Amino acid sequence: MSFDTCGIIGKSSALQEVFRILAKVAPSDSTILVTGESGTGKELLVRALHRNSRRADKPFVPINCGAIPRELLESELFGHEKGAFTHAIRTKIGRFEMAQGGTVFLDEIGEMDLSLQVKILRVLQEREFERVGGSKTIKADVRVVAATNRDLEEEVSKGTFREDLFYRLNVIPIVLPPLRERGEDVIILARYFLKNFCTNHRPGILGMAEEVADILARYSWPGNVRELENFMERMSILCDGESIGLVDLPDKILRETGVEVPKRVPAPADASFRWPELKDLREKSMGLKEFLDHVEERLLTEALGEVDGIKNKAAEVLGIKRTTLIEKLKKKNML
Amino acid sequence: MSFDTCGIIGKSSALQEVFRILAKVAPSDSTILVTGESGTGKELLVRALHRNSRRADKPFVPINCGAIPRELLESELFGHEKGAFTHAIRTKIGRFEMAQGGTVFLDEIGEMDLSLQVKILRVLQEREFERVGGSKTIKADVRVVAATNRDLEEEVSKGTFREDLFYRLNVIPIVLPPLRERGEDVIILARYFLKNFCTNHRPGILGMAEEVADILARYSWPGNVRELENFMERMSILCDGESIGLVDLPDKILRETGVEVPKRVPAPADASFRWPELKDLREKSMGLKEFLDHVEERLLTEALGEVDGIKNKAAEVLGIKRTTLIEKLKKKNML
């Protein structure tokens, strides 16, 4: 579908469904409301939306409505004229103006003051606004995307969120699934983060045993992707060996997933991995190229075996193109 | 020096010295006497000589003087006319005639009858001979190379070898060193043979631990290269595992080299080699290419470390060209 996912990683059907919707709505200018638990990557999603819209080369202006004191938020959004209030020393451009032609991302819109909600509503309906303390009306050629982790319908019934604004925003609702519902993605993301942290902050490479990956996949990740990312960073710093083992996992995760901690006693190290060394080349009387070829051949064979000879899948497992795999097999007379 | 060694393998200074001489004398037509224990590869050496001579595209005719009954040897060498003796049903061309323009290799010349020695001498001096029972004198445009594992000087003093022939042959003496004096070559050859037998008669690859190689290098190899070759073939058939271990070596060799057999008990398998598997890629979240690159990088680093950063030597250790090594380092930002 040629949709730029801008670094959002995952293959779960839940996520793919989100991408499907996103690809459909991105080209239009419709207002979008993204809902999802905190840490599910809402901002990333909206960035992707922007990048795939007609406004991609115009500004993307995110603003976290929950992080800014309500007194300041208005002038932040709309700007203010000089002398509008104390400290308003000079005229200031607001986010909506900065975003001309582009996209404004209102994060945590559920935190927004009722009084401000009206002004946002006006922007959505009339496509215009005024700076704080200003009288000139400014046209707003912006696409508005909002996000929240609250249940806005509930806020509406509690009276803390304007019903009319909710309906305006909720033209296209997109629900970002929590990590725990993205199955396989946990492992993909975990390995991705681990690798990232290693290349940046570590000599050598820290691996993760498959049993460990399985446990992580079963954990609930209440903090979603953000929690996972932090967790992998911690692991990359704390673990010394070649690979993250069961013993390295914090009790919290082990308890929740109900794993018997095998104690640090056994250390079987039966057939654990060891990077090939020069002496291994010598032992097999191979040159570098021949050795690498042989390693490659073994991996090709194993990959093919694992997927019943389906070259298509084997190539994916190996992270190479199918045609590349075929050419390799040809070269090695395995075809 | 661009000398084609025709499959003679080794780097020992003893052997290099032989090559040096060989390269010098090959282009000339001088008679050569190769001395060396049995199994040192005399025939191979003479073939190399021939191939590097001006006669390379003419016949190379070897004849083992010790293997042919003396009654037959003469007619074998010089041919015979029809009816020269019983069974001489038809005229037969001898080896010297076959070799016209090429090289005749008289192996085990020490075994040759005194009466025949005279005729060889005539070939060397007059460059001519007659077929057995023939009267026509035939010109012999051949280069003669002789070899023996006996001490010809001793044979001369015992009276079993003609002094004049000895001096004629011994124009250029080449002494092929016994394997036990070729140090490092034992290991090179052992690995070479092992690899050969494996590719031909075995699924998979049998390696040889470095400790084993060290022991082989210390053994005396009375049968020289031939014994070593046979031995490696035996190993390739008898050993089951990934690699030849101390326990696989016959007592004879262990006793001679004074090695304590560590019994079959321990089997520590501490950090023994294991070919990388698919799960190792997954554990490190690498694709095939990235993984191989990483293995390569580690090996490059290790090789460089082993030779104090001398890229020239590192390349040799790895069995690649120096320039290739440099390009690889460049690509990996290690330069």
Next chain:
DNA sequence: GCGTTTCTGTCATATTCTTGACAGTTAGGC
């Protein structure tokens, strides 16, 4: 010093590898 050897990096060339585009097969689903 000076000649010789050894090691070095660069560069152009030849070779090999990778991949996208294509077209043909097979296997179900209906």
Next chain:
DNA sequence: GCCTAACTGTCAAGAATATGACAGAAACGC
């Protein structure tokens, strides 16, 4: 049957790699 989806191999072009030829720098012997 027919359609779709997944899998297959081929091929050409572009990217990447390997290597021979070169020339400059260090090391060595004398």
